[in-house]
Amino acid sequence: MTKPPDDKDLRPTPLQPKDDKSHAMLQHLVAEQNACDLVNAMRDIRAQSSASATGISNSELVAYALRGPSAPMDFRIERVIRADRSVGLRYRRMLQSGAIGYSELAMAAGTGAYPERRVGAYDVKVVEDGPDKYVILSQLAGSSAGPQVLEAIGRDESVRIPLSEAVRGHIQIAIDPANDDLSRLLRLLGEATTELYLI
Amino acid sequence: MDVAQIDQQTVNELNGIVEARRLGAADARKLANFVAGAVRPNRDRPIFDLVRVMAETGAKVLGGKPPGRTDVDRCLAVLLGPASTVVAHCKGKLPTHEIQPLMGFLEFLLMHNECSYFADMRRIIETLARTPEAGREPAVKSAVSEIASRLRAYRTERFPVARHEKVFRSLLGFLGSRPKRTSAIQFDDEDIVAFWDSQVRDGNRLLYRTVVKHFLTLESVAADIGAQRAMNDAVSLYDSDDGRVLAPVESATESVEAIGDPIEHRYEALVEFLRTGLPDGVKLLTGTERDRLTDLAECGPFTVSRPLTALRYISFGAVQSGIANFLRRGSGGSAIGERVDCGDATPYPDVHQGYTKLSDHLSKLLLISAFLAAPAGNDNPALTSVEPDALAAARREGQGFLKRLKREGFDEAPDVLARTVVPVSGDLVQLREVVSGFLGGVVSLERGAELNTRFSNDKVRFAAAFRAAYLAPGGASTVPGASS
Numbered sequence: 001m002t003k004p005p006d007d008k009d010l011r012p013t014p015l016q017p018k019d020d021k022s023h024a025m026l027q028h029l030v031a032e033q034n035a036c037d038l039v040n041a042m043r044d045i046r047a048q049s050s051a052s053a054t055g056i057s058n059s060e061l062v063a064y065a066l067r068g069p070s071a072p073m074d075f076r077i078e079r080v081i082r083a084d085r086s087v088g089l090r091y092r093r094m095l096q097s098g099a100i101g102y103s104e105l106a107m108a109a110g111t112g113a114y115p116e117r118r119v120g121a122y123d124v125k126v127v128e129d130g131p132d133k134y135v136i137l138s139q140l141a142g143s144s145a146g147p148q149v150l151e152a153i154g155r156d157e158s159v160r161i162p163l164s165e166a167v168r169g170h171i172q173i174a175i176d177p178a179n180d181d182l183s184r185l186l187r188l189l190g191e192a193t194t195e196l197y198l199i
Numbered sequence: 200m201d202v203a204q205i206d207q208q209t210v211n212e213l214n215g216i217v218e219a220r221r222l223g224a225a226d227a228r229k230l231a232n233f234v235a236g237a238v239r240p241n242r243d244r245p246i247f248d249l250v251r252v253m254a255e256t257g258a259k260v261l262g263g264k265p266p267g268r269t270d271v272d273r274c275l276a277v278l279l280g281p282a283s284t285v286v287a288h289c290k291g292k293l294p295t296h297e298i299q300p301l302m303g304f305l306e307f308l309l310m311h312n313e314c315s316y317f318a319d320m321r322r323i324i325e326t327l328a329r330t331p332e333a334g335r336e337p338a339v340k341s342a343v344s345e346i347a348s349r350l351r352a353y354r355t356e357r358f359p360v361a362r363h364e365k366v367f368r369s370l371l372g373f374l375g376s377r378p379k380r381t382s383a384i385q386f387d388d389e390d391i392v393a394f395w396d397s398q399v400r401d402g403n404r405l406l407y408r409t410v411v412k413h414f415l416t417l418e419s420v421a422a423d424i425g426a427q428r429a430m431n432d433a434v435s436l437y438d439s440d441d442g443r444v445l446a447p448v449e450s451a452t453e454s455v456e457a458i459g460d461p462i463e464h465r466y467e468a469l470v471e472f473l474r475t476g477l478p479d480g481v482k483l484l485t486g487t488e489r490d491r492l493t494d495l496a497e498c499g500p501f502t503v504s505r506p507l508t509a510l511r512y513i514s515f516g517a518v519q520s521g522i523a524n525f526l527r528r529g530s531g532g533s534a535i536g537e538r539v540d541c542g543d544a545t546p547y548p549d550v551h552q553g554y555t556k557l558s559d560h561l562s563k564l565l566l567i568s569a570f571l572a573a574p575a576g577n578d579n580p581a582l583t584s585v586e587p588d589a590l591a592a593a594r595r596e597g598q599g600f601l602k603r604l605k606r607e608g609f610d611e612a613p614d615v616l617a618r619t620v621v622p623v624s625g626d627l628v629q630l631r632e633v634v635s636g637f638l639g640g641v642v643s644l645e646r647g648a649e650l651n652t653r654f655s656n657d658k659v660r661f662a663a664a665f666r667a668a669y670l671a672p673g674g675a676s677t678v679p680g681a682s683s
Binding site: 022024025026027028029030031032033034035036037038039041042043045046057058059062063066068086089090093094096097098 | 204205207209210211213214215216217218219227228231232234235236237238239242269271272275276279280306309310313314315317318321354358359360363364366367368371375384412413416417419420421424474
């Protein structure tokens with residue numbers, strides 16, 4: 001009696017090159033078997049849990065990620081994005097797909113309370129003028145598209161700020177301490193791990 | 200079937216799509232086929248269809264204007280929205296019969312592997328939307344080629360290709376090695392047992408039922424391939440050797456409507472109905488009746504074309520499944536030493552008798568359904584061709600059966616019962632057809648040799664194979680074959 005196959009024999013490997021006339025047949029048979037296994041596995045898993053894992057559909061997540069500049073925050077979706085690592089990763093990849101630029105980390109050389117960032121074709125920095133603070137987005141030479149939204153995603157919180165038109169290549173956001181969103185933005189810009197998206 | 204062999208992320212992704220889009224069993228199966236590439240003759244046909252839907256929808260959403268940034272998002276929103284909207288955009292220009300699984304397929308392409316392909320798909324949609332209709336064909340082919348290439352890599356990475364390839368290579372090798380055959384893919388009942396036996400004696404404890412399913416797959420694939428000349432055509436549009444576009448898939452796309460779904464899908468739909476589609480609150484079938492019908496439906500077209508294989512599947516397949524379950528659990532019921540002798544195998548005449556009773560029961564259920572359907576005026580369209588007097592007589596008969604049938608739920612008022620029973624009458628008709636076909640096949644089989652004689656011969660043969668598989672030194676400790 002021969003030995004049962006070793007794990008290495010079952011490791012997925014590409015189909016062999018077209019070495020015989022049966023190759024097309026073999027490809028079809030393997031695909032049919034994969035589909036059959038897939039359907040059975042889907043049925044078994046569905047039988048074990050009737051509710052969807054996250055409670056939000058893919059189309060909801062896409063619509064939320066690609067929402068307009070002034071669309072309100074959906075706390076139900078935000079909660080899932082924060083709680084479910086996989087959903088959070090998907091959401092950020094969707095943002096990246098439509099973003100003019102994004103930055104996942106502050107520059108290594110960044111110093112001070114608010115490290116500077118390069119986000120696509122923009123430099124983002126916080127300027128302090130006495131008690132007043134401003135976030136300045138400066139357009140680099142040669143870039144054309146203007147962002148409509150700045151979204152900052154931190155470990156525990158996130159914020160989405162609609163942007164005004166650039167004036168001579170600069171967009172200025174005056175931080176009003178009484179405004180929750182702007183205060184949150186400032187807080188997030190103080191953390192090197194905050195992700196920034198210009199959309 | 201060992202779920203651990205299947206990529207869990209893919210399974211979860213597809214289940215999420217099936218639930219969110221409320222896809223029925225048939226559409227869920229098609230979606231799985233699209234992702235696995237189990238589409239004949241050309242596995243890239245759904246990609247081609249999808250890309251054309253994306254291009255058409257993009258053109259309609261933009262209305263001829265060049266797209267701005269948010270317009271691409273609007274296209275995405277439409278494509279990810281209800282399928283009816285997409286149908287409205289494509290009606291009259293593209294085939295829309297598979298739009299539900301096709302849009303699920305798009306959702307999979309966008310979302311799979313944590314959206315790692317999302318940006319590329321967005322770019323493809325944007326490119327298609329930007330391209331004027333006159334120059335769209337090259338853009339469509341380029342998109343199909345790119346997506347096909349992506350999926351090819353995904354399947355190689357995520358599916359147990361080598362494992363299945365090994366089994367099917369053995370099967371094709373076995374069939375090819377037989378002397379004096381006109382075709383390497385023609386086989387009979389004896390070939391199925393002989394292949395299984397050879398695997399068992401080689402130490403691969405494949406379930407006989409698994410082997411029968413492999414032969415079913417082989418037969419349907421071979422039939423499709425033979426009918427559609429695909430042995431000479433490209434299996435994929437994308438050639439990994441040099442990235443060339445090998446062949447157009449338009450013909451495959453256009454012929455698919457006329458051909459319809461492969462025949463095995465009819466049997467799969469019946470198995471799914473028996474598993475999940477029977478109505479609650481009324482006992483149309485007992486657990487044993489349901490299991491028997493499931494066993495039969497799993498034999499697919501072999502119920503008619505190879506009744507002996509179906510008998511073996513039902514009788515000795517059950518014995519081997521019992522052994523495999525015993526080994527998996529480590530206890531319960533008779534010991535392996537007793538089981539391998541096949542003393543529990545149902546003799547073929549008893550199998551025949553059991554299904555004859557089942558056929559009678561299904562006929563009664565259909566007569567009851569005909570009676571219940573009459574007052575509500577919701578006749579099955581098939582009944583309109585029945586002569587009125589015969590129909591009236593059938594309904595009277597159905598009324599009589601309903602009074603006498605002592606099963607849970609059948610004491611409900613007829614209008615209440617009608618709402619439960621009449622909608623599944625189509626499935627019951629199909630089940631009765633399968634059972635009738637099988638019984639007809641068994642009767643023909645008996646003309647060759649007595650069923651008892653066939654059973655006795657097979658019992659000796661299967662018992663010998665089971666002994667070799669499960670009683671050989673060190674043989675009864677694990678069940679690799681049970682996972683296949």
